Amino acid sequence: MDAHTAAPDAELVQLITPEGVRVENPTYSPLVAGLTADDLRGFYRDMVLVRSFDAEATSLQRQGELALWAQCLGQEAAQIGSGRALAPHDFVFPAYREHGVALTRGLDLRKILHLFRGYKHGGWDPAEHNFHLYTLVIGSHSLHATGYAMGVQRDGNVGTGDPARDTAVVAYFGDGATSQGDVSEALTFSAVNNAPVVFFCQNNQWAISVPTARQSIVPIANRAPGFGVPSVRVDGNDVLAVHAVMLEALERARSGAGPSFIEAFTYRMGAHTTSDDPTRYRTAAEEDYWRARDPIDRLRTHLVNEGLVDDAFFEALQAEADELAEATRTYCRGLGEPPATEMFEHIYSVPHPLVAEERAWFEEYEESFLPEGGAS
Amino acid sequence: MDAHTAAPDAELVQLITPEGVRVENPTYSPLVAGLTADDLRGFYRDMVLVRSFDAEATSLQRQGELALWAQCLGQEAAQIGSGRALAPHDFVFPAYREHGVALTRGLDLRKILHLFRGYKHGGWDPAEHNFHLYTLVIGSHSLHATGYAMGVQRDGNVGTGDPARDTAVVAYFGDGATSQGDVSEALTFSAVNNAPVVFFCQNNQWAISVPTARQSIVPIANRAPGFGVPSVRVDGNDVLAVHAVMLEALERARSGAGPSFIEAFTYRMGAHTTSDDPTRYRTAAEEDYWRARDPIDRLRTHLVNEGLVDDAFFEALQAEADELAEATRTYCRGLGEPPATEMFEHIYSVPHPLVAEERAWFEEYEESFLPEGGAS
Amino acid sequence: MTEAPAKTPKVPMAKAITMGLRRAMEADPKVLLMGEDIGALGGVFRVTDGLLKDFGPDRVVDTPLAESGILGTAIGLAMRGYRPVCEIQFDGFIFPAFDQITTQLAKMTFRSHGLLQMPVVIRVPYGGGIGAVEHHSESPEALFAHTAGLRIVSPSNPADAFAMIQQAIASPDPVMFFEPKSRYWDKAELDTDVPADTSAHAIEVSLHSARVVRAGTDLTIAAYGPTVTTALAAAESAAAEGRSIEVIDLRSISPIDFDTLTASVQRTGRLVVAHEAPVFFGSGAEIAARVTERCFFALEAPVLRVGGFHAPYPPANIEEEYLPNLDRLLDAVDRALAY
Amino acid sequence: MTEAPAKTPKVPMAKAITMGLRRAMEADPKVLLMGEDIGALGGVFRVTDGLLKDFGPDRVVDTPLAESGILGTAIGLAMRGYRPVCEIQFDGFIFPAFDQITTQLAKMTFRSHGLLQMPVVIRVPYGGGIGAVEHHSESPEALFAHTAGLRIVSPSNPADAFAMIQQAIASPDPVMFFEPKSRYWDKAELDTDVPADTSAHAIEVSLHSARVVRAGTDLTIAAYGPTVTTALAAAESAAAEGRSIEVIDLRSISPIDFDTLTASVQRTGRLVVAHEAPVFFGSGAEIAARVTERCFFALEAPVLRVGGFHAPYPPANIEEEYLPNLDRLLDAVDRALAY
Ligand SMILES: Cc1ncc(C[n+]2csc(CCOP(=O)(O)OP(=O)(O)O)c2C)c(N)n1
Numbered sequence A, B: 001m002d003a004h005t006a007a008p009d010a011e012l013v014q015l016i017t018p019e020g021v022r023v024e025n026p027t028y029s030p031l032v033a034g035l036t037a038d039d040l041r042g043f044y045r046d047m048v049l050v051r052s053f054d055a056e057a058t059s060l061q062r063q064g065e066l067a068l069w070a071q072c073l074g075q076e077a078a079q080i081g082s083g084r085a086l087a088p089h090d091f092v093f094p095a096y097r098e099h100g101v102a103l104t105r106g107l108d109l110r111k112i113l114h115l116f117r118g119y120k121h122g123g124w125d126p127a128e129h130n131f132h133l134y135t136l137v138i139g140s141h142s143l144h145a146t147g148y149a150m151g152v153q154r155d156g157n158v159g160t161g162d163p164a165r166d167t168a169v170v171a172y173f174g175d176g177a178t179s180q181g182d183v184s185e186a187l188t189f190s191a192v193n194n195a196p197v198v199f200f201c202q203n204n205q206w207a208i209s210v211p212t213a214r215q216s217i218v219p220i221a222n223r224a225p226g227f228g229v230p231s232v233r234v235d236g237n238d239v240l241a242v243h244a245v246m247l248e249a250l251e252r253a254r255s256g257a258g259p260s261f262i263e264a265f266t267y268r269m270g271a272h273t274t275s276d277d278p279t280r281y282r283t284a285a286e287e288d289y290w291r292a293r294d295p296i297d298r299l300r301t302h303l304v305n306e307g308l309v310d311d312a313f314f315e316a317l318q319a320e321a322d323e324l325a326e327a328t329r330t331y332c333r334g335l336g337e338p339p340a341t342e343m344f345e346h347i348y349s350v351p352h353p354l355v356a357e358e359r360a361w362f363e364e365y366e367e368s369f370l371p372e373g374g375a376s
Numbered sequence C, D: 001m002t003e004a005p006a007k008t009p010k011v012p013m014a015k016a017i018t019m020g021l022r023r024a025m026e027a028d029p030k031v032l033l034m035g036e037d038i039g040a041l042g043g044v045f046r047v048t049d050g051l052l053k054d055f056g057p058d059r060v061v062d063t064p065l066a067e068s069g070i071l072g073t074a075i076g077l078a079m080r081g082y083r084p085v086c087e088i089q090f091d092g093f094i095f096p097a098f099d100q101i102t103t104q105l106a107k108m109t110f111r112s113h114g115l116l117q118m119p120v121v122i123r124v125p126y127g128g129g130i131g132a133v134e135h136h137s138e139s140p141e142a143l144f145a146h147t148a149g150l151r152i153v154s155p156s157n158p159a160d161a162f163a164m165i166q167q168a169i170a171s172p173d174p175v176m177f178f179e180p181k182s183r184y185w186d187k188a189e190l191d192t193d194v195p196a197d198t199s200a201h202a203i204e205v206s207l208h209s210a211r212v213v214r215a216g217t218d219l220t221i222a223a224y225g226p227t228v229t230t231a232l233a234a235a236e237s238a239a240a241e242g243r244s245i246e247v248i249d250l251r252s253i254s255p256i257d258f259d260t261l262t263a264s265v266q267r268t269g270r271l272v273v274a275h276e277a278p279v280f281f282g283s284g285a286e287i288a289a290r291v292t293e294r295c296f297f298a299l300e301a302p303v304l305r306v307g308g309f310h311a312p313y314p315p316a317n318i319e320e321e322y323l324p325n326l327d328r329l330l331d332a333v334d335r336a337l338a339y
């Protein structure tokens, strides 16, 4: 087994072991001490729901309904654990597989299909859930998050002590993204501005076919302190630990103490996208190793061992998950195609003569194909 | 006095105090133990010569002979101490004020005027002294150095143990440059490739008008370890300490142990360039403070105290410095202008129809201005 | 060019932009400036001089030395409701920000189906003729005009600079504002106390309208930014030889006001386009192609282009020969008239 | 298009490029490949498939995820005597490298007065029509053609792809090699055992020559990369209506072989240019401007351009309407012939 598949080192923050056993951590346990059984069941529910959605989208792609799909399979704990720490008025800049975070924000997940179907580039209103559009260009949005956070500072929404007001901004990206100059620049800009931003890096150990060792020879979390941004490495398959470190980082941001960097060490259990073929670059043994460390199983074991769940819970959840999958399928199949003239819309906010001219030409041209007399 | 003008902290490697007193450092003193009095006088000579050249170029700019001049005033120890550690077959990528390094490479300094006069963009043959052209676009050349070092690796010129063969590559840049994404990417590429490159950052505390604190809230040297590149902070006004840390870093590169990062903490005693007006952004008190810590004075005091120099030495050196200034002045005034057709040369290495067409047009056009019958 | 009461002071373009920024900042607290050395130094051209003192470091932000970082954070600020005005120190240093401009800034409104507006201005001192070293004299406007979602303008005189910068800042679309640095010190009478018209109409129409700055009948010269003055000089010089040349200041490179341009060419039948950027794939190509399409039967000569050669901007010693100077323009005028 | 003995296998363009890379690597040990996922994965389009195995990780380098880093280190490698071939994963991801390409790579030979050569190839799978998500279907060639120092080519068929990649690698000047990804799987008979002609003449002339791929008399269509097939289909379709259309595969966008182009237009009197990139400031602009200047009296109609609209590349669902498809080309042909 390669070095990068070795079990995470002891320095990972962990609150539930892979065996489902709760462990104490003097810094982080207190942060999640207030969580109720309901909260834990909620974590579990979100993880199961997004996995169901993710699986359905994957199969929709196989059926030709989507152009592409990027699975979050295996990263549910990292996403739900962090997403559930957010306040509604916090603002999130996702990359492109943050379906779990989307769920915690309250986004109708089906809207994510718009992008992957080739139906729209965006697909939702970023303001509705303070959840920005997906960004496919690796790393770019880390700077947008930093700038947004600088705006939050200027609005005076940092360090007031009013939880309804103090606002954090989060950028999600992968291990590969940390090599992009933009991400380093985001660390610089956030640090010198003391901006209320959290950089949440899901180190899923692969950037398509490239292992993390080709991006960094030291742990990714080491990167940030060199810019003056404190960082932490957390077991990304431990939803509770992720939740705890995220709470800490968000609090730091909101209180005015500045940016943080979280490396959530996890594993991309699926292919990079449906276009990818991981058998070319990683072993079945590695995949098996990580399948055995499935983040959902871990929480399930914990919940069962603690007697916090019963059959009814699982059954109801399964029904909910099936329903989501069904609704996703139906929605996707019903999407149809947007009118071609959409390509002329919203290029600018202000009317633009060239766009108007090309649109007029196009509409006339399209009409020329209508059966004679068919044009209205 | 602002934070950034405070005396360098105790963690700076120092071998000669500002008072000119030699101090012991268990790691670095041994590296320079073999230096002779001649070597030390050589350091001093280089520093004085380049300062004379620099002053002459500055005055040539004032006289309208140069479009611009970027002084290295105050950074002589950083440049000479590091430059004198290089082997002839090492390769250097300078920024734009490395006149001291140029001197140690054996470059005819007067060729530097070409660029600043607007006479040529380059001005010398990079291969002649393994000294690349100046790069004005901040940070870009850090990647070129890294790529060049990757080439050195492929040539098998690393870790052979043969000092005539093992080769290091050096990129010089400033504190401001560390904010550019390219420099971070260079750290990444060098680390994952274990490339034989040394990043030599002259932290002269200013990027034009912007203090280092606006680029990084932690010492610049902290940056590199987060990428897996070891770093050291050295008193950049202590030529001996700079020399020692540079020897160490070069040896690491050549031996195959990989890249290093040096932060030489120094001060830009002059303006950013002759176009700049430092009175707008820094105090006279700050400038005075650093003038009192002049790197040349420090070595002079040391040499005098140790009885390693006499009046004859200083007189001969002054004569040499005056001669260099004189030769610089004469050379510059004699440069004239290149023929306008140079702009059509070397755009490509292979003949190019558009260039040929435009050149032919231009030559005909120019001839049309000659007095009738005057064209040959 | 503009008649004004004798008491109106003469203002150089650089100062006109300073005053335009000041008016915009006074008018809208969401306007902020970002860039390298724009604070205490006031920018290397002193365009932001005095603004830090009056508006404070939250609104006049000295950024770290990273152009992608400047543009990327400006996009985030715009998403949060601010109107960042970014200064790129010199033309040749805009390229590290190319990705953020082309892929993010230009597309955000489209990607979000109009839900996100991007009121970001990018000020770029550009062009040559000032005897500068490498990378300080380039004209990269064509490299941005190809990309939909951006608006690109370039004033040629202080009055336009003053008005257009305010309109650019008021625009909900991103505007690249190319400042011809060789004209920074050209003066004109200008009352900078009265803020510019930043109505919707001004942003849609005035900001992007070409202007006939000299009427003529034999040939049209289209210019923008630094070449407008040269074009006017060429027209003056040609007039001495009995040729009547119309000069159009395009003012906007994206969109281009083809209506004004073609109306002129329909009358004159001849067009010369002048810009400092290389001719190959430059603005003149688009103008020539589209004007020819629109005025095919009116054209007596092909549209001729005068601009930089297919070469990197040369050393300052020989830049005069590279630039579309008066003689080069007159030569093209002669050639066009010879058809 | 090419006649070949029956036994020659049919090879898709992607595979032809693989074989061209292989031949170049065999011919010169200094040739190395760099890019994201080009090693074990063989690239997302499998163009480098098998090369890691045969040439090892020093010559097939999986880089960190940073395009500026790829190009910047390639420049350094070239300075040390290597010939790096960089793969950019998709068109839309080339922009982080824009500065290194435009300001460093393109200018290094000029800056050094010819002392430094830059034999760097940048392979860019480009164009649309493959139903991809955002940023995966763009055609940015015009954004590079404006910059002197770069050479830009785009093959339209397997045989050209095989030869041109080898010539590009042998070129001492930087070459941007735009691979029309919608044609990656189009096959043609091709013998990939014989390396291409990489003589000085081939690099200077063959690599940059346009080719008349179908002779005709009434109108010329100029195309390159993905639109050549469309142009041939349009010619075929027009032939059925008795119109004789000449099709030129430009093959090179910088330089452009204007001699071949204008010779054709002098005969046909009409030109339509087709490319996927937006028309505004696209290659068609330069072609229209220069051909009009050269063939002013021969032109019976203005040069018409068919290409992308002034809009970001749209979602895949509606890309067919955005692209210069057969109908759009025929429409332009009709309009040109109607003059
Ligand atoms: C600027 C840029 N370059 C290349 C790509 C192609 N690409 C898409 S995803 C990917 C790998 C990303 O890896 P990582 O950041 O670890 O995120 P993950 O996919 O593992 O979540 C690459 C190279 C891109 N989208 N953007």
Ligand SMILES: Cc1ncc(C[n+]2csc(CCOP(=O)(O)OP(=O)(O)O)c2C)c(N)n1
Residues within 6 Å of the ligand: B097, B136, B137, B138, B173, B174, B175, B176, B177, B178, B204, B206, B207, B208, B268, B272, C036, C065, C089, C093, C096
């Ligand atoms: C990419 C880029 N952006 C901006 C500039 C303008 N500029 C020239 S020097 C400079 C400051 C550089 O500071 P630093 O790196 O500390 O080097 P120093 O001049 O202090 O030696 C700036 C901003 C540039 N040359 N390149």
Ligand SMILES: [Mg+2]
Residues within 6 Å of the ligand: A174, A175, A176, A202, A203, A204, A205, A206, A207, A208
């Ligand atoms: Mg990853």
Ligand SMILES: [Mg+2]
Residues within 6 Å of the ligand: B174, B175, B176, B202, B203, B204, B205, B206, B207, B208
């Ligand atoms: Mg500095």
